[in-house]
Amino acid sequence: MKHLLSTQDLSARNALRLLDVAEEMAAVGEREIKKLPALRGRTVVNLFFEDSTRTRISFEAAAKRLSADVINFAAKGSSVSKGESLKDTAQTLEAMSADAVVIRHPASGAPARLAASGWIDAAVVNAGDGTHEHPTQALLDAFTLRRHWAQVGGTASAGTDLTGMKVLIVGDVLHSRVARSNVWLLTTLGAEVLLAGPPTLLPVGVGAWPCTVFYNLDDALAERPDAVMMLRLQAERMNAAFFPSTREYSRRWGFDDGRLALLDTLGLDDTVIMHPGPMNRGLEISSAAADSPRSTVLAQVRNGVSVRMATLYLLLAGDPHDDTHDQHDDLTVLIPEGRTP
Amino acid sequence: MTTPASTPAAPTQYLIRGASLLGRDAGDLLLRDGVIAAVGSAAAGEASPDAAIIDAAGLVALPGMVDLHTHLREPGREDAETVETGSRAAALGGFTAIHAMANSSPVADTAGVVEQVYRLGLASGWVEVRPVGAVTVGLGGERLAELGAMAESRASVRVFSDDGICVSDPVLMRRALEYVKAFDGVIAQHAQEPRLTEGAQMNEGDVSAVLGLTGWPAVAEESIIARDVLLAQHVGSRLHVCHVSTAGSVEIIRWAKARGIHVTAEVTPHHLLLTDDLVRSYDPVYKVNPPLRTPDDVSALRAALADGTIDVVGTDHAPHPSEHKECEWAQAAMGMTGLETALSVVQHAMVETGLLDWEGFARVTSVTPARIGRLAHQGRPLAAGEPANLILVDPTARWTVDPSTMATKGRNSPFRGLELPGSVRATFFAGHATVLDGRLATPRPAALGATGEAPAWSI
Amino acid sequence: MTVPTPESGPHKRVVLAEADIDRALTRIAHEILEANKGSRDLVLLGIPRRGFPLAQRLAQKIAAVDPAVDPDLITGQLDVTMYRDDLRRHPTRSPLATQLPPSGIDDKVVVLVDDVLYSGRTVRAALDALADLGRPRTVRLAVLVDRGHRELPIRADHVGKNLPTSSRERVRVHLAEIDLIGGSAVNEVVIEDRV
Numbered sequence: 001m002k003h004l005l006s007t008q009d010l011s012a013r014n015a016l017r018l019l020d021v022a023e024e025m026a027a028v029g030e031r032e033i034k035k036l037p038a039l040r041g042r043t044v045v046n047l048f049f050e051d052s053t054r055t056r057i058s059f060e061a062a063a064k065r066l067s068a069d070v071i072n073f074a075a076k077g078s079s080v081s082k083g084e085s086l087k088d089t090a091q092t093l094e095a096m097s098a099d100a101v102v103i104r105h106p107a108s109g110a111p112a113r114l115a116a117s118g119w120i121d122a123a124v125v126n127a128g129d130g131t132h133e134h135p136t137q138a139l140l141d142a143f144t145l146r147r148h149w150a151q152v153g154g155t156a157s158a159g160t161d162l163t164g165m166k167v168l169i170v171g172d173v174l175h176s177r178v179a180r181s182n183v184w185l186l187t188t189l190g191a192e193v194l195l196a197g198p199p200t201l202l203p204v205g206v207g208a209w210p211c212t213v214f215y216n217l218d219d220a221l222a223e224r225p226d227a228v229m230m231l232r233l234q235a236e237r238m239n240a241a242f243f244p245s246t247r248e249y250s251r252r253w254g255f256d257d258g259r260l261a262l263l264d265t266l267g268l269d270d271t272v273i274m275h276p277g278p279m280n281r282g283l284e285i286s287s288a289a290a291d292s293p294r295s296t297v298l299a300q301v302r303n304g305v306s307v308r309m310a311t312l313y314l315l316l317a318g319d320p321h322d323d324t325h326d327q328h329d330d331l332t333v334l335i336p337e338g339r340t341p
Numbered sequence: 342m343t344t345p346a347s348t349p350a351a352p353t354q355y356l357i358r359g360a361s362l363l364g365r366d367a368g369d370l371l372l373r374d375g376v377i378a379a380v381g382s383a384a385a386g387e388a389s390p391d392a393a394i395i396d397a398a399g400l401v402a403l404p405g406m407v408d409l410h411t412h413l414r415e416p417g418r419e420d421a422e423t424v425e426t427g428s429r430a431a432a433l434g435g436f437t438a439i440h441a442m443a444n445s446s447p448v449a450d451t452a453g454v455v456e457q458v459y460r461l462g463l464a465s466g467w468v469e470v471r472p473v474g475a476v477t478v479g480l481g482g483e484r485l486a487e488l489g490a491m492a493e494s495r496a497s498v499r500v501f502s503d504d505g506i507c508v509s510d511p512v513l514m515r516r517a518l519e520y521v522k523a524f525d526g527v528i529a530q531h532a533q534e535p536r537l538t539e540g541a542q543m544n545e546g547d548v549s550a551v552l553g554l555t556g557w558p559a560v561a562e563e564s565i566i567a568r569d570v571l572l573a574q575h576v577g578s579r580l581h582v583c584h585v586s587t588a589g590s591v592e593i594i595r596w597a598k599a600r601g602i603h604v605t606a607e608v609t610p611h612h613l614l615l616t617d618d619l620v621r622s623y624d625p626v627y628k629v630n631p632p633l634r635t636p637d638d639v640s641a642l643r644a645a646l647a648d649g650t651i652d653v654v655g656t657d658h659a660p661h662p663s664e665h666k667e668c669e670w671a672q673a674a675m676g677m678t679g680l681e682t683a684l685s686v687v688q689h690a691m692v693e694t695g696l697l698d699w700e701g702f703a704r705v706t707s708v709t710p711a712r713i714g715r716l717a718h719q720g721r722p723l724a725a726g727e728p729a730n731l732i733l734v735d736p737t738a739r740w741t742v743d744p745s746t747m748a749t750k751g752r753n754s755p756f757r758g759l760e761l762p763g764s765v766r767a768t769f770f771a772g773h774a775t776v777l778d779g780r781l782a783t784p785r786p787a788a789l790g791a792t793g794e795a796p797a798w799s800i
Numbered sequence: 801m802t803v804p805t806p807e808s809g810p811h812k813r814v815v816l817a818e819a820d821i822d823r824a825l826t827r828i829a830h831e832i833l834e835a836n837k838g839s840r841d842l843v844l845l846g847i848p849r850r851g852f853p854l855a856q857r858l859a860q861k862i863a864a865v866d867p868a869v870d871p872d873l874i875t876g877q878l879d880v881t882m883y884r885d886d887l888r889r890h891p892t893r894s895p896l897a898t899q900l901p902p903s904g905i906d907d908k909v910v911v912l913v914d915d916v917l918y919s920g921r922t923v924r925a926a927l928d929a930l931a932d933l934g935r936p937r938t939v940r941l942a943v944l945v946d947r948g949h950r951e952l953p954i955r956a957d958h959v960g961k962n963l964p965t966s967s968r969e970r971v972r973v974h975l976a977e978i979d980l981i982g983g984s985a986v987n988e989v990v991i992e993d994r995v
């Protein structure tokens with residue numbers, strides 16, 4: 001793994017490895033000293049062409065806990081907004097010897113472009129690109145789900161996948177990079193994914209996805225999902241004829257108090273409610289749902305740092321010129337002294 | 342093949358020996374004074390002793406290709422292309438006539454601008470350059486441009502188009518179709534319903550769903566074509582549909598032709614070969630308007646070109662400076678270069694698949710586009726007395742596309758790195774060799790320094 | 801002591817058999833108790849992977865001497881992956897779990913346990929890892945085999961066997977808890993020539 005650009009091209013083995021490493025990172029997060037020396041002397045650039053304080057600080061905390069140097073490059077208000085191209089920005093970062101670039105960009109495919117262009121040699125981490133993907137969000141969601149699933153099953157989460165789990169994703173799938181990344185990753189990990197939303201906010205071509213699609217949220221809930229992931233409704237969709245009004249959207253596709261009660265009625269005691277944040281309370285999710293014991297919202301935020309630590313560690317810690325490590329299944333075995341190959 | 346000495350005075354006579362005429366029997370051709378003076382056994386006998394002799398054994402002689410659709414960027418974006426560089430690329434690609442779309446800066450919406458482009462073409466002398474006039478003032482889609490003045494200008498414009506932008510207002514489209522009947526003009530429509538394609542980045546379908554790029558749905562093209570063929574029928578006018586890209590469009594055009602509507606249709610080489618799967622790379626070299634479609638669309642377009650539902654190949658040659666492609670997909674300009682790869686791509690997609698023979702190739706690349714553009718001296722038979730606009734093609738050649746070696750300023754070829762068949766060995770423009778041995782020779786001297794008095798086709 | 805085994809290549813010899821390993825561990829257990837003047841505050845931290853079963857075995861032997869000791873409560877695992885100084889020289893390694901005994905390590909006598917002591921770099925990493933986890937009163941080092949070739953000023957307090965080797969050779973420790981050879985669990989230390 002040289003870059004993390006999407007979950008669609010992430011193998012089950014690499015995804016599981018990343019989640020397992022994230023478990024160890026989470027353990028470090030519970031210590032008094034939360035710092036590890038693994039990335040000492042490496043430079044991570046947070047290149048953000050879109051405002052997203054929560055994602056940026058999560059990556060920043062992850063990099064710092066691994067002792068990397070962090071440079072925050074907010075492209076808004078910088079030379080980039082004055083017309084400097086992605087290419088020039090990339091070459092500037094290359095000249096600064098960036099080892100990894102964490103990029104958030106409003107254009108779908110910008111991280112892939114950066115990784116394939118030859119403008120820069122650094123590892124590229126997609127921190128959300130347009131309406132394409134947000135792989136670390138999906139990984140932290142999978143991490144959260146896996147812990148929950150292991151807890152329900154009474155096992156340890158490390159090494160397990162999501163086989164048997166049913167996850168319902170609700171809302172604006174069309175414009176959601178979180179939904180896309182989750183659809184690929186969760187199905188790769190063995191979960192069954194259901195989608196529910198207004199037909200206007202499901203992409204043409206969704207039929208080819210490995211999911212079942214519902215237009216009616218209550219029909220989808222009747223399928224007894226183990227997790228319900230509510231997507232954020234962007235303000236700019238509200239006046240573009242995707243649905244008649246926010247009231248109607250909220251009634252039909254919002255996770256309101258009635259649907260929270262429905263989970264109890266259906267006996268879905270172990271079903272959790274997820275949201276990638278920031279939430280529109282009262283629109284796609286009611287306050288009661290967001291604050292209920294079923295809500296994993298805060299656990300998701302916490303797990304985000306562990307998953308991003310694992311991402312940076314796996315991309316940067318090893319020999320950058322050794323491409324063979326994806327073939328090594330047994331690398332979880334630490335090679336003891338005296339047996340170093 | 343004999344290359345004439347690089348003296349200023351190019352030979353006035355060429356004796357082409359043993360070329361396969363339109364892919365059929367081999368024969369000789371004598372070119373003299375801008376016309377085909379003799380064909381077959383008579384040719385050698387009529388040649389003067391100083392005629393340049395070209396051994397064309399194994400080569401196919403075809404009428405020079407005619408492109409209804411190029412963007413030469415001049416005036417306004419000379420960093421992207423000029424009439425000179427674009428027509429050099431055209432000559433190398435086997436063209437003897439090209440139409441320059443009106444979306445220059447200023448827009449070619451007046452007699453002055455079309456005459457300027459026309460004169461630049463004459464001065465270049467590589468091919469016949471025919472300006473396309475804008476349908477509406479400034480491509481604004483609000484008021485008709487002075488279509489009559491452009492038609493009656495020295496540029497004798499017959500093709501009118503707002504290409505790049507759709508004439509979406511149905512009333513304006515109706516009026517334009519009606520009005521150009523007065524001078525036998527044709528409206529070439531860029532069929533794209535604007536509201537359905539706001540922010541559109543690529544074909545809407547399975548791939549766009551995965552990539553998270555805003556879709557450009559097939560229906561946005563098909564709905565405009567459906568409307569326009571009905572308008573053309575209603576007012577009894579000629580309609581030409583630019584760059585048809587979907588299977589549904591093909592069905593509508595087939596239906597319209599069956600009803601006797603005067604519609605002609607064009608397909609680009611890239612839509613005959615490439616699909617939206619390439620967009621997965623997010624490499625903007627594959628960004629084009631209309632977008633690359635699905636394999637089913639490609640099959641339908643090939644079949645339609647073979648059966649005559651689609652009449653012509655037009656390159657939609659659209660060079661862009663590298664900075665307009667070395668960027669994020671959404672920011673990148675739409676368009677691909679095509680003049681120097683058109684013959685090879687069409688040979689690969691249509692001839693080598695058995696869908697067209699070389700005569701059919703000549704029909705879709707030369708005869709029919711010349712007729713649509715009303716170019717009397719282009720797309721003519723290879724017969725004695727006809728204008729000597731023809732090319733010699735080596736159909737067995739194989740070459741790998743390298744945009745950095747092309748004559749166009751644009752480096753944005755989506756065929757980069759592809760091995761393609763067929764190579765243009767020689768291009769004769771009004772009897773003058775603009776390309777010999779596969780390389781640029783000299784521009785047509787009669788046109789050098791011309792100021793418009795001597796149109797290239799007034800032989 | 802050189803016993804050729806059927807599955808060995810031409811240059812493989814067993815230097816410690818099962819009984820030898822057991823005897824060495826028994827001796828180390830006694831040494832640890834002696835040095836500590838009893839089992840008070842003892843914590844045995846094995847370095848993955850084979851240091852951990854060795855620590856477990858040592859704890860069992862200590863409990864056999866001092867019945868007040870619960871071996872599970874004094875044993876733990878210390879992963880040093882992210883503290884290594886050679887991370888960039890190898891394909892990325894996944895860290896393993898660090899598990900401390902419930903009593904923690906503050907003010908304890910921590911005995912680091914590993915199978916082979918060679919360059920000393922793993923122990924250096926372990927000392928750094930330990931410092932991020934707490935502050936032991938004393939840290940000692942117990943290894944099954946010391947093969948020499950130190951690159952850092954580090955020595956073991958308790959050694960099962962000093963084994964002079966050439967750097968061309970490879971020392972392999974096989975423990976029944978981890979290693980299956982030919983389908984059966986094996987306890988042995990072998991020396992092989994590097995291929």
Ligand SMILES: [Zn+2]
Nearest residue numbers: 504505531583
């Ligand atoms: Zn167009």
